[in-house]
Amino acid sequence: MTSKMKYNMIRRIIWLLLLVVSPLMALCNDAASALLKKGNDAYAKAKYAEAIATYQKLVDGGYQSAALYFNLGNAYYKTDEIPSALLYYEKARKLSPGDEDIHVNIQLANLKTTDKLDEAPEFFITKWWHAFILGLSLNTLAIISVLLIFAGSVTFILYRFTQSVGVKKAAFYSAILLVFLGVVFVFIAGRQADYFESHRQAIVFSGTVTIKSGPGRASKDLFILHDGTKVDILEHNNEWMKIRLSNGNEGWISATDVKEI
């Protein structure tokens, strides 16, 4: 009789969880979704300007999603606005770092930019680490970690109440594993959020911009960048930003010449 009751309890908990999580999985705004679909239709008919206008309406309305940014980037790419395309691709990548489509399109768009930058080689462990923490989107990581922790807890409860020794043993080890994985995912999510927080980047939008040695027009010219080049933002100083290129060069750029990702 007791085991039957336990089963009932677990069933109840799962129902509760589903009730809570399922709306999260489908946080969808009907009107916004309709707009996005409208934009996609315009894109499919090669009406790129119209698609851009539609997507942009969503973006201006404060909506975001990897798909929205990605599609908007595509539309800009098709109209040959490479800097804008790159800006939205990068925004999309931030929301969905592991997406291969986004990677491929960023590479293709980068072919059309002027500046050739040899990326400073990354230490292989750093590279792996970034690939590891950026593999999944933040929300996916968050949901996975919640589910894992929950599953681990339930398995612990099972371990606590089961009568069979075999089940108890299996439940104990799997519970430990699940909770550990859950903690790992929480950690990864935290690292990813931190990574994007600290790795602020921008895209150069001016056709040609001279990078100065300090904030101010009077500073010495260091080098020249062209539109579409991605830079890391190191520092803000009024109207000026300290930036670093992927090849390691640093300098100051007027904040009006770039758009932050």
Place this chain on the structure above:
Amino acid sequence: MKRRYCILLLLLLNTSLLFAADIKFTASVSKTEVSTTEQFEITFSVNGNGDRFTPPSFTGFLVASGPNVSTSMTVINGNASSSMEYSYELIAVKPGSYTIGPASIVVNGKQLTTKPIKINVVKGSGQPAQQGQQNAAQQNGMDSRVTMKRPGSDISKSLFIRAALDKSNVYLGEQITLTYKLYTRVALVGSEPDKLPDLNGFYSQDITPKNPNQQVQWTTETYKGVKYNVANMKQTILFPEHAGDVTIDPISMIFVVREADQSADDDDMIGQFFGSYNDVRYKIKSTPVTIHVKPLPQAGKPIGFGGAVGKFNISTSLDKNELKTNEPLNYKIRISGKGNLKLLKPITPSFPADFEKYDPKTIDTIAENENGQSGSRTYTYLLIPRHEGKFTIDPVKFSYFDPSTGRYVSLPTKAYPVKVNKGTSESNVTAYSGADKQDVKMLNKDIRYIKTEDVDVSKKGEGFYDSDLYYSLLAFGPLLFLGALVYGKWYEKNNSDIVKVKSRKAGRIAAKHLASAKAQLSANNSKLFYENVFRGLYGYLSDKLNIAAADLNREKIAAELKTRAIDERLINELLDTLDLCDMARYAPVSGISEQQVFDKAKNMINDIENEV
């Protein structure tokens, strides 16, 4: 010799002298400009018969001979006139300006004087001037009155080459005109070059004669008091390339000189006249000259000074101010003036770094003449802007050194704004080196298509991560587990005594049995109703009193209830009800309704529950 004949003639004709009415007494010299040690003649003449001639004092001159007196008489239409000349041969001693004072003579009791004569004495060679007349250039050059060289005399005095410089103390890079001049006083039959100077340490530029077909232009020139036939053999503009004293090597040439025959006597007019001569070859070398080259001053040297020395002007021009990307743009810099134009380093204007630029096209219009190099040099820069934007072509920094003032001069030029608009087909440009990016094949690939499946969008800042919900859900699992642990503890504590558990659950089970009885009651199934009430009560008591089902009977129940100090009346009532239910299973019951039985059973269970 001549004079002896003249004096003889004079003495012969001295007998009768006639007077002319108008008497003049004048002084004249063979030349007013003489070189030292040169002989010249001064003649005082009077057209009458004078006596008591007083010569002036020839201070500064040596009287070589004189006074030589000559008289002449002419009879024209019966009128006889006579004249007298007193002449002196003078030799100038020291250079300078001298005045020969007046001479005086008494004619017919009247004293006459001459005007003083000014003589300019220049320093000269010991050679007496043989000819001094300006002679226009002749077709074959030479002055026809050039004497034939006398054998044995020093050839270097009458034929030499002089390297003449317009200045010998110059700055580095300042232009100098070097002229090789041939000085000759002898007849030249031919010439051939022997050795030309190397001109090491100079950038040199020969001045080409204006009319190369024409033969040498001869002029006469007095050099060290001696007149020579002079020809410019070669003119070169030199630009010193390093500082210090630089010596120009001598030029060497071979000349063929027509020389009088050795056997002819000096004074033999006939021998000279009929010209028995020899042609002799002479090798003539010029004397080396030294130029003192000063380095350019370091003080005030402008940045970007490119070594221009002279006097220059700069002008710049741009063919358009607004254009589209990938269109050509021409920027011209024109430097004009006098100086080492050909040595100018290409000016490197600072164009916007983003412009594609090509090496400049240089056009020279430079002329060389005796005054040096002058003209202009134009640099044309082809620029191609590859990106749109507003640019500025910065002013060119051009500076030169002016040797006449010894200062650097920086010339300002204009800055040009250039507006570059976006061109039509930027992607067609192949100017970027293609190898540096990715495979060209990749260009044929298109971007991945848009995402059409996932149409969910969310407001910014509504991400699941970092939200309150996220943290509460994260905590939910562990809290659940904690709750389960607490529950488990409590559950175990309550269920450790089986008897207690059973008695605790008895009332609920009875209620369950009575609940099925109630269902039968409403279905009016009285038989099943009583049975259910009976079973409910028995089951309840069995559990509550911990009596095995086998031992369950009236007596046992009554005894057990009594031991638990249950009210006697309640026990009896319970037993009656049990009997009633037992009976009602077989025979219909009267006097009590089913509803009353049900309430009674329920109340009794409640009462027992309360008391036990």
